[in-house]
Structure formats: structure tokens, C-alpha cells
Amino acid sequence: MQQGPGGSETEVTWEDQQNINKFGRLNNRFHELEDEIKVAKEAIDNLEDASNELILTDEEVVRFQIGEVFAHVPKEEVETRIEEMKEVSSKNLEKLEEEKESLVAQMAELKKVLYGKFKDSINLEED
Amino acid sequence: MAAAASSSSTESPKTTTERRGIPGAQFVEDVETYLSQAGLDVNSALGFLQERLQQYKLVEMKLLAQQRDLQAKIPDIEKCLDVVATLQAKKGTGEALIADFEVSEGIYSRARIEDNDSVCLWLGANVMLEYSREEATSLLQKNLENAKASLEVLIADLQFLRDQVTITQVTIARVYNWDVHQRRIRQTATSSTAKDS
Numbered sequence: 001m002q003q004g005p006g007g008s009e010t011e012v013t014w015e016d017q018q019n020i021n022k023f024g025r026l027n028n029r030f031h032e033l034e035d036e037i038k039v040a041k042e043a044i045d046n047l048e049d050a051s052n053e054l055i056l057t058d059e060e061v062v063r064f065q066i067g068e069v070f071a072h073v074p075k076e077e078v079e080t081r082i083e084e085m086k087e088v089s090s091k092n093l094e095k096l097e098e099e100k101e102s103l104v105a106q107m108a109e110l111k112k113v114l115y116g117k118f119k120d121s122i123n124l125e126e127d
Numbered sequence: 128m129a130a131a132a133s134s135s136s137t138e139s140p141k142t143t144t145e146r147r148g149i150p151g152a153q154f155v156e157d158v159e160t161y162l163s164q165a166g167l168d169v170n171s172a173l174g175f176l177q178e179r180l181q182q183y184k185l186v187e188m189k190l191l192a193q194q195r196d197l198q199a200k201i202p203d204i205e206k207c208l209d210v211v212a213t214l215q216a217k218k219g220t221g222e223a224l225i226a227d228f229e230v231s232e233g234i235y236s237r238a239r240i241e242d243n244d245s246v247c248l249w250l251g252a253n254v255m256l257e258y259s260r261e262e263a264t265s266l267l268q269k270n271l272e273n274a275k276a277s278l279e280v281l282i283a284d285l286q287f288l289r290d291q292v293t294i295t296q297v298t299i300a301r302v303y304n305w306d307v308h309q310r311r312i313r314q315t316a317t318s319s320t321a322k323d324s
Contacts, residue, residue, distance in 0.1 A: 012301060013156075017293075021294065024289060024290070025286055025289065063227055066213050067209055067210040069210070069228050070227040071213065071224055071227075072226065
């Protein structure tokens with residue numbers, strides 16, 4: 001995103017500057033969120049795979065990773081734990097997606113305002 | 128530099144002068160007044176602003192590195208808390224916990240963890256201390272909260288810094304455009320006087 005405002009006519013007011021700053025912040029947060037959402041989706045996929053494997057296995061005791069070690073945990077407890085972890089991860093993912101949507105809406109608003117004032121002198125697109 | 132610093136005090140309602148050692152970027156209302164107040168010609172003004180931008184970039188690198196460290200530390204602490212909580216849960220049942228430890232890459236060894244009340248925490252710098260389970264939990268919790276609080280402050284600093292970078296970039300563009308505009312005016316002025324004579 002480049003800022004090249006005010007050719008010879010349009011002056012930049014403090015309010016414009018604040019809008020530009022806000023857009024920059026939102027854009028940064030948007031990219032961070034995209035990464036976080038990717039990580040969260042991967043985590044959920046892993047948990048899905050894990051619970052599928054669990055259904056297939058015959059063993060009574062499963063080595064469940066806690067921290068750096070693999071503790072021997074009975075199968076039912078592992079199932080419960082994985083369910084809980086899936087719950088937590090999906091809620092987290094939902095929250096992230098919601099934040100992303102709100103960011104996109106705010107950025108669209110700001111784009112309208114800034115393009116309205118500066119027209120061609122400003123570029124707010126991804127490079 | 129000194130001239131620009133004195134003019135920043137007249138514009139202070141529009142600038143936070145600094146935050147934790149990061150100087151605030153002065154917002155320029157009008158390019159012409161800014162240049163005459165600072166007593167700088169266009170090139171030195173541009174040079175000064177570019178230099179400021181570089182300084183901001185350096186600080187940004189440093190802060191980003193700190194942020195990455197903290198973001199790695201937090202899941203570590205959470206894992207430790209998990210382990211302590213598991214030991215706590217096992218205490219109720221009275222049976223020992225059997226766990227596989229990684230001794231070396233690809234090699235694991237089985238360990239039997241008997242019921243006990245204390246855990247040892249690695250404090251760093253080759254120091255490990257034994258704590259009761261409750262003390263360990265509260266220590267880890269405190270570390271986790273401190274790490275999270277530091278991370279928040281760091282993120283706020285980064286946001287402030289990025290704003291200053293944006294303001295400086297915008298100012299550079301405006302000074303440059305103003306200069307181009309001035310040259311164009313001067314050119315049309317000289318060409319019209321040339322035509323008259």
C-alpha cells in the first residue's frame with residue numbers, strides 16, 4: 001500500500017492522516033489474522049485426523065502428548081480431551097473469522113472515504 | 128534537526144512527542160509553512176525525513192524480533208502448566224503416570240512418575256528449582272500473565288511506530304509533490320516572461 005496523496009491541489013488534513021494511519025493498522029492486523037486463521041485451521045485438521053485414527057485403533061492405552069512428553073492415557077480420556085480441544089479450536093477460529101470480517105468492512109469504509117477525497121493520488125490496494 | 132525539533136513544539140497537539148524512546152513524527156499541516164519554519168530547503172528536508180524513516184525501520188525490526196520471541200515463549204509456558212495440571216489430576220487417582228520421554232532424536236524411554244507433591248522448574252541459566260505443585264502452578268501462571276502483558280505493550284508500541292512511519296512517508300510524498308509543483312510554476316513563469324521579452 002502506497003500513500004501518494006495531494007498532487008498540487010488536495011491538501012492532507014490531520015483527519016486524513018489519521019484515516020490513512022488507521023487503514024494501515026487494519027491492513028496489518030488483517031494479514032496477521034489470515035496467518036492465525038491458517039494455523040487454527042491446521043490445528044483443527046490435525047485434531048480431526050487424530051480422532052479418526054483413535055476410532056480405528058485397538059489399543060486401550062494411547063500415548064497422548066502433554067507438553068514435551070507422551071503420557072500413557074486410557075483411550076476414553078484421550079477421546080474426551082480431543083473433543084475438548086476441538087471445541088476450543090473451533091471457537092477460536094470463529095472468533096478470528098468474525099474479527100476478519102469486521103476488519104474487511106472497516107477497511108472498505110475507509111477506502112471509500114480516502115478514495116473520495118484523494119481519487120488517484122492514493123493507492124490502497126495490495127501490491 | 129534542532130530547527131525541526133523547535134517547530135514540533137508549536138505543532139504538539141497533533142503529535143505525541145515520543146513513546147518509549149521512539150520519537151513521534153510531526154504532522155505537517157502545510158508544506159510551505161513547514162519548510163520555512165524549519166528553515167530547510169526541499170532536499171535537506173527530504174534527507175532528514177528519509178533518515179527518520181530508516182531509524183523507524185530499525186526500531187521496527189527490533190520490536191518485531193522481540194514480539195516473535197514472546198509469541199514463542201507463551202505456548203511453552205502453557206505446555207508446562209498443562210503438565211503440572213496433569214500431575215495434579217493423577218494425584219487424585221493414586222496411580223503412577225507412565226510417560227515416554229524423548230532421550231534423543233527418534234529414541235524414547237519409558238518413565239514411571241510416582242505420586243509426589245513437588246515439581247522441578249527450569250528457570251533458565253542452568254538453574255532448576257524444586258517447587259511444590261501449587262507454588263509451581265502460581266509461578267507459571269504469573270510468568271504467563273507477565274509474558275502476555277509484555278506482548279500487549281509491545282504490540283501497542285509497534286502500532287504507534289507504524290503510524291509514525293506512515294506519517295513520515297506521507298510527509299515525504301507531500302514535500303516532494305510540493306517541490307514538483309513549485310518547479311512547474313517557476314517553469315511556466317520563466318517561459319511566459321521569456322515569451323514576453
